[in-house]
Amino acid sequence: MANKLISEMGLPRSMANVFIARNIVTAKDALSLSEFELMEVLDVGLEEVTRAVAHISEISCPPYQTALSLLEQRNQNEYLAGHLPTRLKGLDAALFGGIPFGVVTELVGPAGIGKTQFCLKLALLASLPTSYGGLGGRVIYVDVESKFSSKRMIEMGLSSFPEIFHMEGLAQEMAGRILVLQPASLSEFTESLQHIKVSLLQHNVKLLIIDSMAALASGEYGLAPPKHHPLGWHISFIKSLAECYRIPVVVTNQVRSQSRDEASRYLFQEQSRAETIEDPPNFNSHLVAALGIHWAHAVTIRLVLEFRSGQRVIKIAKSSISPSMGFCFNITSSGVSLLDDEGVEMMGPEANTISWEGHIGIINYE
Amino acid sequence: MEVSTLPISASHRGKLISSGYTSLSSLSSVSPSRLAQDLKISENEAVEILKVVSRRSGSEKIENGNHAIMNGAQTAWDMLHEEESSVCITTSCSDLDVILGGGIHCKEVTEIGGVPGIGKTQLGIQLAVNVQIPSGYGGLGGKAIYIDTEGSFMVERALQIAEACAQDMLEYDNLLRKDSQACRVIKQPKAFLENIFYFRVCTYTEQIAVINYLEKFISEQKDVKVVIVDSITFHFRQDFEDMALRTRLLGGMALKLMKLAKQFKLAVVLLNQVTTKYKEGSFQLTLALGDSWSHASTNRIILHWNGDERYAYLDKSPSLQSASAPYAVTGKGIRNAAPNCKRVKLM
Numbered sequence: 232m233a234n235k236l237i238s239e240m241g242l243p244r245s246m247a248n249v250f251i252a253r254n255i256v257t258a259k260d261a262l263s264l265s266e267f268e269l270m271e272v273l274d275v276g277l278e279e280v281t282r283a284v285a286h287i288s289e290i291s292c293p294p295y296q297t298a299l300s301l302l303e304q305r306n307q308n309e310y311l312a313g314h315l316p317t318r319l320k321g322l323d324a325a326l327f328g329g330i331p332f333g334v335v336t337e338l339v340g341p342a343g344i345g346k347t348q349f350c351l352k353l354a355l356l357a358s359l360p361t362s363y364g365g366l367g368g369r370v371i372y373v374d375v376e377s378k379f380s381s382k383r384m385i386e387m388g389l390s391s392f393p394e395i396f397h398m399e400g401l402a403q404e405m406a407g408r409i410l411v412l413q414p415a416s417l418s419e420f421t422e423s424l425q426h427i428k429v430s431l432l433q434h435n436v437k438l439l440i441i442d443s444m445a446a447l448a449s450g451e452y453g454l455a456p457p458k459h460h461p462l463g464w465h466i467s468f469i470k471s472l473a474e475c476y477r478i479p480v481v482v483t484n485q486v487r488s489q490s491r492d493e494a495s496r497y498l499f500q501e502q503s504r505a506e507t508i509e510d511p512p513n514f515n516s517h518l519v520a521a522l523g524i525h526w527a528h529a530v531t532i533r534l535v536l537e538f539r540s541g542q543r544v545i546k547i548a549k550s551s552i553s554p555s556m557g558f559c560f561n562i563t564s565s566g567v568s569l570l571d572d573e574g575v576e577m578m579g580p581e582a583n584t585i586s587w588e589g590h591i592g593i594i595n596y597e
Numbered sequence: 598m599e600v601s602t603l604p605i606s607a608s609h610r611g612k613l614i615s616s617g618y619t620s621l622s623s624l625s626s627v628s629p630s631r632l633a634q635d636l637k638i639s640e641n642e643a644v645e646i647l648k649v650v651s652r653r654s655g656s657e658k659i660e661n662g663n664h665a666i667m668n669g670a671q672t673a674w675d676m677l678h679e680e681e682s683s684v685c686i687t688t689s690c691s692d693l694d695v696i697l698g699g700g701i702h703c704k705e706v707t708e709i710g711g712v713p714g715i716g717k718t719q720l721g722i723q724l725a726v727n728v729q730i731p732s733g734y735g736g737l738g739g740k741a742i743y744i745d746t747e748g749s750f751m752v753e754r755a756l757q758i759a760e761a762c763a764q765d766m767l768e769y770d771n772l773l774r775k776d777s778q779a780c781r782v783i784k785q786p787k788a789f790l791e792n793i794f795y796f797r798v799c800t801y802t803e804q805i806a807v808i809n810y811l812e813k814f815i816s817e818q819k820d821v822k823v824v825i826v827d828s829i830t831f832h833f834r835q836d837f838e839d840m841a842l843r844t845r846l847l848g849g850m851a852l853k854l855m856k857l858a859k860q861f862k863l864a865v866v867l868l869n870q871v872t873t874k875y876k877e878g879s880f881q882l883t884l885a886l887g888d889s890w891s892h893a894s895t896n897r898i899i900l901h902w903n904g905d906e907r908y909a910y911l912d913k914s915p916s917l918q919s920a921s922a923p924y925a926v927t928g929k930g931i932r933n934a935a936p937n938c939k940r941v942k943l944m
Contacts, residue, residue, distance in 0.1 A: 258802055258806065259800075259802040262802050262805045262806060262809070263802075263805075263842065263846065265845065265849050270604075270606060270607070273606075274606045274607050274608050275606045276604060276605045276606050276609070276649070277604030277605070278604065284809060285809060285812075285813065287806070288805070288806040288809030288810045289806075289809075289810045289813065291802065291803065291806040292796075292803065292807045292809075292810040293796055293797060293798060293799070293803055293807065295742075295794045295795060295796045295814075296794075296795050296797075297790065297791050297792070297793060297794060297795065298725075298743070298750075298755050298789075298790035298791070298793035298795050299787055299790035299791040299793075301752045301790075301795055302752045302753070302755075302756060302787075302790060305752065327753060333748070334748060334749070463834065463835035464835060466835060467831075467832070467835050470747070470748055471799060473748075474748050474797075496881060496882060497881060497882045497883065497899055497901060497910075498876070498881050498883065499899070499910060499912065499919070500901065523873075524712065524713065524870075524871060524872065524873065524882075525870070525872070527712075527713035527714075528713045528747075528828075528830075528831075528871075529747070529831075530713075531747075531748070531749050533713070533714065548714060549713055549714030551718045551719060551722075551749055551750075551751045551754050552751050552753055552754040552757070554927075554928065
């Protein structure tokens with residue numbers, strides 16, 4: 232609505248013409264100037280400018296809804312009340328049904344922890360027919376690091392839903408619904424995002440997966456933070472895709488080690504630092520999400536996958552609805568599976584750190 | 598030159614000055630047709646100019662009257678009375694209310710910032726629910742406007758918090774008003790949701806438009822007591838090449854919000870993100886949007902982790918001293934941090 236034309240807003244003819252004559256064509260142009268600037272540019276009195284700005288604002292303002300109508304709308308129109316179940320009982324319960332539609336869900340974790348496994352499973356689940364509890368739609372899988380494995384996915388399907396996958400032709404149908412894109416660069420990815428937007432509705436796409444977002448950013452820009460976030464545009468675009476089409480969007484993010492000068496405190500905390508005890512060394516190894524704080528603000532749900540005492544753990548690190556719960560999991564032939572559906576509540580920043588402890592041991596034994 | 602302060606268009610102003618009309622008194626006795634002739638403008642335009650002039654000189658007369666020394670000014674004594682009688686919106690966390698002097702104040706702009714996942718949106722939703730607590734329970738009985746720029750408002754969560762709030766009111770009734778129970782009608786959780794007006798804003802232009810439009814919207818809706826913008830930052834952090842424009846737009850928006858807060862006696866709550874900043878040899882966290890923005894809000898609260906607990910730090914306030922208090926985000930919403938709660942710790 233930002234690009235709505237002023238000439239079509241029903242302003243008095245004379246006023247509309249004044250705007251157009253000064254090359255102020257859209258609401259964006261007009262609202263980017265203050266009332267006094269407009270007075271100068273348009274050469275009219277304050278009163279008329281105020282009236283015109285109020286009118287333009289009213290027209291270009293998005294409509295409102297009460298929270299109640301929002302709730303009713305969601306409950307009525309959406310399949311499974313707007314969630315894609317992960318089929319991991321405990322996690323689904325904690326997430327109130329699964330991966331929610333309309334928002335961006337992020338998976339963060341070290342290499343080899345099972346992010347891609349999780350994504351493959353989700354792709355499979357979304358492509359299942361609705362009679363088997365899937366979303367019965369297409370899946371777009373953006374595979375940046377060429378990690379997508381159809382073989383692995385069919386294997387997961389065979390062991391988790393043998394009754395479906397042993398049926399003639401169904402495996403082919405399921406796999407046929409998953410479209411894999413492998414962009415080689417950020418610009419190629421940008422281009423395919425534009426195409427995705429068009430095809431989402433036409434092709435009944437029910438899930439968008441991007442594995443991984445961090446690889447895209449680090450591939451071209453390195454880790455030096457430029458003034459503008461290289462993914463700034465992508466953040467808002469992906470969010471708007473999720474929201475406009477009410478589909479779940481899952482992205483993965485890598486980790487990197489925390490540099491010593493990493494900011495984790497505010498100025499006022501620095502000042503009182505001398506008096507307080509030093510931070511307890513609760514991070515055994517310093518890992519942080521590869522995409523920084525700006526990106527972290529933008530995702531609605533963040534799931535962290537990590538090693539704790541040699542055990543794989545998936546936990547809810549950021550969510551506006553779920554408590555911070557952690558679940559131990561394992562990777563089996565059917566994909567990610569929880570060891571215990573009873574989660575443990577995470578305390579404080581523990582929920583946000585990414586632990587790596589005990590992993591070396593595992594590698595040695597295997 | 599008095600004429601140069603009139604809110605009229607630049608060309609009219611120029612014409613007035615070049616025709617010798619520089620003071621207001623020179624315009625007070627002139628007829629519209631004469632003025633039109635002198636300035637070579639249409640008679641209608643001349644009438645408009647004279648209207649503006651008469652309004653200006655009218656207000657000057659009041660200034661000379663007895664009741665007010667300066668038009669629009671208020672004595673500090675009157676303000677004190679008003680401040681004392683003003684009500685606050687509770688945060689549902691009494692420790693936090695204490696450092697805020699009772700809660701989030703009406704007629705002020707409060708900015709709340711913090712790292713992702715600390716509970717900014719939670720606090721926003723909590724305030725949207727709490728503003729509706731009826732006055733019989735120490736609340737404002739108002740309505741809320743929630744401007745969502747990030748798409749992070751979760752209506753399911755709002756329902757949870759509303760349910761907990763209705764539950765708390767019921768308990769309060771059982772404790773204190775056993776006798777008068779019958780005459781009380783408890784608010785249904787869904788009724789809370791009905792009074793939250795939700796705007797989903799997708800670009801910064803829309804954000805400015807909504808804020809411009811609020812004045813009209815609030816006068817139509819009545820009883821709106823809190824405006825929450827979650828977050829003020831999001832659209833201004835992407836796609837912005839021209840930093841001077843950004844500062845200007847943000848400044849304009851802050852002024853309008855401040856005006857709304859005063860005019861309708863409502864609380865404005867702006868949620869902000871954090872960014873890293875290099876200062877004195879090390880990187881530090883700080884609220885986004887830069888230094889000039891930090892002047893825009895009356896109060897500034899920073900939410901942060903302190904060990905295992907969430908803390909709120911009052912960073913800036915004209916009347917209260919800086920302090921911090923722990924709080925917790927629970928299933929019921931924002932609550933006091935339990936001092937010795939037994940929660941299972943992983944390993």
